[in-house]
Amino acid sequence: MSAARDAQAPEAIIVGAGPAGMAAASILAEAGAAVLLLDENPAPGGQIWRGVDAATAVHRSRLGADYAAGRRATRRLAASGARHLPGTTVWQLSPLVTGAEIGWTDGQRARLATVPVVILATGAQERPFPIAGWTLPGVMSVGGAQTLLKSSSLAAEGAVFAGTGPLLYLVVAQYLAAGVPVAAVLETTAPGALGRAAWSAPAALRRPALLAKGLQWIAAIRRAGVRHIRGVRGLRVLGETAATGIAWRMGDGRWREIATEHVFLHQGVVPSVNLSMAAGLAHRWCPQQLAWVPRTDAWGQTGSPGLFVAGDGAGIAGWQAAEARGAVAAQAALVRLGRLSPVQARLRAAPDRRRIAAEGRLRPFLDAWFRPAEAFRVPEDPETVVCRCEEITAGALRAAIAQGLAGPNQLKSFTRAGMGPCQARSCALTLHETIAHQTGRPAGQIEPLRFRPPVKPLSISELADMTFDDGAGHG
Amino acid sequence: MFRRLDPPPETGNETGTVFWKGAPLEVMLGQSVAAALLEHGISTVRESAKSGAPRGPYCLMGACFECLVEIDGMPGRQACMVTVRAGMRLAPQRGAVALDTLGE
Numbered sequence: 151m152s153a154a155r156d157a158q159a160p161e162a163i164i165v166g167a168g169p170a171g172m173a174a175a176s177i178l179a180e181a182g183a184a185v186l187l188l189d190e191n192p193a194p195g196g197q198i199w200r201g202v203d204a205a206t207a208v209h210r211s212r213l214g215a216d217y218a219a220g221r222r223a224t225r226r227l228a229a230s231g232a233r234h235l236p237g238t239t240v241w242q243l244s245p246l247v248t249g250a251e252i253g254w255t256d257g258q259r260a261r262l263a264t265v266p267v268v269i270l271a272t273g274a275q276e277r278p279f280p281i282a283g284w285t286l287p288g289v290m291s292v293g294g295a296q297t298l299l300k301s302s303s304l305a306a307e308g309a310v311f312a313g314t315g316p317l318l319y320l321v322v323a324q325y326l327a328a329g330v331p332v333a334a335v336l337e338t339t340a341p342g343a344l345g346r347a348a349w350s351a352p353a354a355l356r357r358p359a360l361l362a363k364g365l366q367w368i369a370a371i372r373r374a375g376v377r378h379i380r381g382v383r384g385l386r387v388l389g390e391t392a393a394t395g396i397a398w399r400m401g402d403g404r405w406r407e408i409a410t411e412h413v414f415l416h417q418g419v420v421p422s423v424n425l426s427m428a429a430g431l432a433h434r435w436c437p438q439q440l441a442w443v444p445r446t447d448a449w450g451q452t453g454s455p456g457l458f459v460a461g462d463g464a465g466i467a468g469w470q471a472a473e474a475r476g477a478v479a480a481q482a483a484l485v486r487l488g489r490l491s492p493v494q495a496r497l498r499a500a501p502d503r504r505r506i507a508a509e510g511r512l513r514p515f516l517d518a519w520f521r522p523a524e525a526f527r528v529p530e531d532p533e534t535v536v537c538r539c540e541e542i543t544a545g546a547l548r549a550a551i552a553q554g555l556a557g558p559n560q561l562k563s564f565t566r567a568g569m570g571p572c573q574a575r576s577c578a579l580t581l582h583e584t585i586a587h588q589t590g591r592p593a594g595q596i597e598p599l600r601f602r603p604p605v606k607p608l609s610i611s612e613l614a615d616m617t618f619d620d621g622a623g624h625g
Numbered sequence: 626m627f628r629r630l631d632p633p634p635e636t637g638n639e640t641g642t643v644f645w646k647g648a649p650l651e652v653m654l655g656q657s658v659a660a661a662l663l664e665h666g667i668s669t670v671r672e673s674a675k676s677g678a679p680r681g682p683y684c685l686m687g688a689c690f691e692c693l694v695e696i697d698g699m700p701g702r703q704a705c706m707v708t709v710r711a712g713m714r715l716a717p718q719r720g721a722v723a724l725d726t727l728g729e
Binding site: 190191192197206208209237275276285286287288289290291293294295297298299301302303304305306307328330391392411422538539540541570571572575576606607 | 627628653657660663670675676685688691706
């Protein structure tokens with residue numbers, strides 16, 4: 151071993167320190183494997199448990215039991231012996247015959263290593279919410295507002311929350327629990343969706359606690375006397391250089407408006423697939439979740455031996471399922487590493503497999519209840535910016551699609567949509583669904599946008615100082 | 626405007642001075658640069674690459690790249706992913722990041 155190497159060569163690299171990544175890293179390390187857990191954030195927890203280790207008791211109780219549950223996971227990780235590198239960005243991943251080559255950087259120096267096992271636990275991001283004015287300062291995603299609340303205890307008085315999805319209700323409830331006045335909740339959930347969802351997915355009714363949680367949040371909004379508008383059909387943010395208000399349209403076609411400096415938008419979460427797609431892994435279009443999902447077997451194993459995807463990054467199923475999927479992938483990874491027999495893995499994974507199945511039965515209900523309306527996924531107003539980075543409007547996209555472009559990759563070449571620094575994280579799904587909508591082709595039959603490394607930008611100086619680790623002990 | 630409910634959990638409650646466009650700001654250290662700016666009512670942190678339109682932090686989790694700023698002369702940094710430290714010189718990202726500045 152050279153002097154430059156400060157640790158044992160990793161047998162497994164986990165990307166993402168949320169529920170799935172922490173569970174996987176803990177289990178692998180507890181079994182004696184040399185594990186490296188890479189994560190962009192300053193502390194473990196992912197988005198759901200952001201800042202949980204540092205949170206005060208007051209803060210934890212305000213954020214709720216699901217948040218407080220993260221402490222158990224971070225403690226287990228800390229005791230497991232897994233090496234956690236916070237503030238680390240993965241910029242490339244290439245599958246090998248077995249295992250993968252993976253590149254990461256701490257912001258100073260890039261590194262490249264080959265490892266027999268990589269588990270992607272990159273989690274979820276919010277679905278784009280392209281409406282007129284959504285690029286104005288003062289407009290944020292609900293998840294963004296929640297991040298400020300979790301990690302900085304910052305909240306904005308008089309904000310308007312607009313959209314649909316459990317997170318929207320949760321963050322409104324957290325604001326109200328913190329005593330922060332909310333100006334209005336503008337709900338885009340389809341009227342009657344709850345009843346239809348319950349009818350089409352009766353399995354959810356066997357888990358009344360979940361339904362009760364949702365109804366509690368709605369009751370909290372009512373108790374606080376927050377203006378709650380349901381059945382919103384159209385939205386646009388008002389303002390010239392920053393948000394000054396938001397207007398909404400109801401079924402009667404009339405627009406109404408309310409003044410606010412803070413608009414928080416949300417219409418569900420989708421898997422973060424930039425890394426799994428850039429690695430060339432196979433994905434399928436999920437018509438229930440309206441998103442691309444990596445193809446895996448029941449263990450999270452992808453078509454590339456040794457490369458796994460676990461957690462919400464493999465399809466949205468919530469943190470409890472994510473933790474269980476991380477655990478299951480870790481058992482399969484231990485088999486690959488020769489540290490566990492397949493029979494033992496099956497035995498150990500059984501309780502987690504049952505948890506995954508139980509959570510999976512609820513998903514169709516939640517997917518149906520909070521299915522984002524097409525009008526908010528495929529903007530009708532031609533002036534609405536779809537690609538925020540390159541400032542490409544819905545009208546410009548439609549004009550290009552009308553010329554007969556086959557898919558989002560051609561659309562990108564023609565219009566530059568998806569070519570900016572966010573690398574289409576804010577528009578890939580909108581581009582895709584706009585093409586599907588306009589051409590009448592099923593979304594699953596249109597080739598998705600190709601993502602290329604580096605999946606996150608890195609500087610020339612980081613690359614110049616790069617070190618390579620072939621996993622065999624040479625620096 | 627964002628206001629603080631109680632001391633930020635991710636920090637040791639230490640404050641320090643940073644400079645936004647040359648003007649000093651007293652901020653709570655240890656949180657993200659984006660959060661520190663938002664607490665001072667600064668929600669516009671850059672001009673868009675094409676039209677020069679004002680933009681500000683949107684996702685706060687490193688996905689949208691809307692909060693790009695210049696930190697200590699280095700352009701194109703994600704304000705939501707960088708921990709704020711005393712003495713930082715912060716400036717809006719104006720337009721696209723020029724390639725020749727990326728290598729420092």
